[in-house]
Amino acid sequence: YKIGQLYMISKHSHEQSDRGEGVEVVQNEPFEDPHHGNGQFTEKRVYLNSKLPSWARAVVPKIFYVTEKAWNYYPYTITEYTCSFLPKFSIHIETKYEDNKGSNDRIFDNEAKDLEREVCFIDIACDEIPERYYKESEDPKHFKSEKTGRGQLREGWRDSHQPIMCSYKLVTVKFEVWGLQTRVEQFVHKVVRDILLIGHRQAFAWVDEWYDMTMDEVREFERATQEATNRKIGVFPPVISISSTPLLPSSVRSAPSSAPSTPLSTDAPEFLSVPKDRPRKKSAPETLTLPDPEKKATLNLPGIHSSDKPCRPKSE
Incomplete structure (x- = not known):
């Protein structure tokens, strides 16, 4: 499955991508x-504006993407999702793979011993998926592998099929915005569950495509598919990286001597300096005379008269 998951992720990303929408691979090395040893780091941009619900599209920009960063140290992986537009939003997923049917209830005790958790089993054969994603060829109840003989899973398959493995996911969603927190976090958990269900159904149904692959072959497939996916999405504005370059001494600059050079001193050039012996112009009098507060001032404006006596309305 170390090979199968790489194959599935690449092919799934390519299928779900279209012009302006989908998964753009930024880095893969x-x-x-x-602590975990050798692994693979990937960074991706997931463009999904049209896939958001209407209440979410109303508050995000037209070009909206989520940044995915993943560290794959199979059989342990870390995946993080963030969004610069929503700084208080994040998804953190830790994954552990074990050769059992999901019977290890303490697998994340060290990572989440103080957290309140809800355990959710995902059955790739019997759980319902959104209708728009259903394909009979990817339905484990109907699919039968020619190379392995596995398939056509029925109710209770976890107790009878061998070999079997479980992908354990610890999913943490944070959206610390008052009034939207619960709604957004529940929505994200549902989306993550659907993605995991669909992806693992596909990994099982595509087993004949990746079963004989070597790691080098799946990495080449991954590279070629990612390039095709990036082209399928389209060209996006480049990310501009600004780095600070220290100034070099004038003796090692490559510019000709006639070219103006950037001064290395913070003092102003001599021709901009104010002569020290030049008298300064005075823009204000040396002293300022204020009115005597003991004397009453009378303000006369056209049509308005001031008086010590209260005003009485004139009779018509």
Whole structure:
């Protein structure tokens, strides 16, 4: 399944991408962690504006994407989703793979011992998926693998089929915005569950396509598919990276001597300096005389008269 998941993710991303929507691969390279060892780091942009519900589209920009960063140290992976437009939104997923039928209830005790958790089993054969994603060829109840003989899963298949493995996911969703937090977090959990269900159904139904692949072959498939997916999405404005470059001493600059150079001093050039012996012009008098507060001031404006006596309305 180490190979199967890579194949499934690449093919699924390509199928779900179209002009302006889908998954753009920004970075995919080997990565080494001092604790988890050798792995693979990927960064992607998921453009999904049209897939958002109407209440969400009303508050996000037209070009909207989520950044996905993943560290794959199979059989342990970390995936994070963030969005610069929504700084208080994040999804954190930790995954562990084990050769059992989901019977390890303590697999995330160290990572989430102080968190309130809800355990949800996902059955790739019997759970309902959104109708728009259903394909009979990807239905484990109907699919039969020619290379492995696996397939046509029936109710209770987890107790009878071998070999079997479980993908354990610890999903944490945060959206700390008053008034929307509960609604958004519940919506995201449902979306994540649907994606996991669909993706793992496809990994099972596509087993004949990846079963004989080597790691080098699936990496080449991944590279070619990602390039095709990026072209399918279309060209997006490039990310501009600004880096600070220290100024070099004038003796090693490559510009000709006649070219103006950037001054290395913070002082103003001599021709902009104010002569120290030049008298300053005075823009205000040396002293300012204020009126005596003991004396009453009378303000006369056209049509308005001031008086110490109260005003009485004139009789008509």
